[in-house]
Amino acid sequence: DIQMTQSPSSLSASVGDRVIITCRASQSIRNYLNWYQHKPGKAPKVLIYAASTLQSGVPSRFSGSGSGTDFTLTISGLQPEDFATYYCQQSYSGLLYTFGQGTKLEIK
Amino acid sequence: VELLESGGGLVAPGESLRLSCGASGFTFNNYGMNWVRQAPGMGLEWVSGLSGGGGNTYYADSVKGRFSVSRDNSKNILYLEMNNLRAEDTAVYYCVKGVRSGSERSPYNWLDPWGQGTLVTVSS
Numbered sequence: 001d002i003q004m005t006q007s008p009s010s011l012s013a014s015v016g017d018r019v020i021i022t023c024r025a026s027q028s029i030r031n032y033l034n035w036y037q038h039k040p041g042k043a044p045k046v047l048i049y050a051a052s053t054l055q056s057g058v059p060s061r062f063s064g065s066g067s068g069t070d071f072t073l074t075i076s077g078l079q080p081e082d083f084a085t086y087y088c089q090q091s092y093s094g095l096l097y098t099f100g101q102g103t104k105l106e107i108k
Numbered sequence: 109v110e111l112l113e114s115g116g117g118l119v120a121p122g123e124s125l126r127l128s129c130g131a132s133g134f135t136f137n138n139y140g141m142n143w144v145r146q147a148p149g150m151g152l153e154w155v156s157g158l159s160g161g162g163g164n165t166y167y168a169d170s171v172k173g174r175f176s177v178s179r180d181n182s183k184n185i186l187y188l189e190m191n192n193l194r195a196e197d198t199a200v201y202y203c204v205k206g207v208r209s210g211s212e213r214s215p216y217n218w219l220d221p222w223g224q225g226t227l228v229t230v231s232s
Binding site: 045091096101 | 168223225
């Protein structure tokens with residue numbers, strides 16, 4: 001099974017900061033990597049799919065990069081509404097998905 | 109697109125429960141569907157999925173042999189039959205539409221959108 005490991009597990013930042021979240025796969029997953037945002041009491045939503053493709057409607061301050069085993073989610077110019085938990089997810093194994101453990105982004 | 113889960117509640121360990129998810133706003137039988145859960149204080153865990161026609165099903169190791177996913181394409185409903193429930197199955201269960209793009213041979217897949225979730229509590 002493919003394991004996904006995110007770092008850090010939590011992160012404190014200020015409005016306007018640039019934040020980078022890392023996700024590492026236990027084996028190469030090429031670019032079959034998605035990123036989600038989850039706020040308490042809300043449904044999660046996809047931000048980026050195929051490692052770097054921004055989902056329609058997602059602000060351009062979100063960007064994704066990487067391939068193989070190492071991936072990053074970058075938020076450039078944090079906004080108050082960006083404080084949430086972020087998850088990476090691999091889809092290399094077809095429909096047998098695996099999520100990372102999550103990165104909680106908090107206000108400093 | 110709207111996904112509305114129902115059927116959650118409090119059950120005792122070893123008991124069964126069936127979740128339903130009513131879908132609208134898209135051609136239901138054209139899309140794979142999934143269940144994803146979040147236990148209290150924990151992260152997201154993909155639980156199960158099935159293809160648009162229902163012929164192919166997929167399960168996480170943690171639920172294999174106990175949970176069964178199915179769909180009624182005539183009613184646009186997704187089901188999750190949960191048997192022999194354990195305390196560790198306590199979670200909010202989300203119904204999620206699968207999205208597929210790219211080549212037929214090696215498509216990209218992701219989950220969008222998600223329902224609001226239904227809470228399952230397993231406790232004596």
